[in-house]
Amino acid sequence: MRVKPAGTVKVNGAAATIVGSAVNGRVRYDWTASNTDTADVYEGEFEVTYSGGKVQSFPGEEYIIINIGDDVA
Numbered sequence: 001m002r003v004k005p006a007g008t009v010k011v012n013g014a015a016a017t018i019v020g021s022a023v024n025g026r027v028r029y030d031w032t033a034s035n036t037d038t039a040d041v042y043e044g045e046f047e048v049t050y051s052g053g054k055v056q057s058f059p060g061e062e063y064i065i066i067n068i069g070d071d072v073a
Contacts (some may be wrong), residue, residue: 001035001044001066011035016046025058042066 001011014035019026027046043063049055 001042004041004043004063004065006043010038010042011044036068039068039070042068 002009014029016027016029019028029046042065044066045063046058047055048058
């Protein structure tokens with residue numbers, strides 16, 4: 001995950017958990033406090049490494065948009 005567009009990297013190489021069966025393509029990422037402590041608009045992707053070593057990014061052509069807002073307190 002990095003600041004949009006193509007800015008500072010905030011999360012890199014963190015593991016996600018497969019939810020259910022891998023063929024369904026669902027994953028869960030458990031955020032940490034340091035992942036969400038800076039308000040901004042980010043773009044992200046997941047990279048899957050297959051057993052043969054091939055790496056593929058998801059979603060393919062676009063990025064996931066992640067909005068981290070300021071604390072209202």
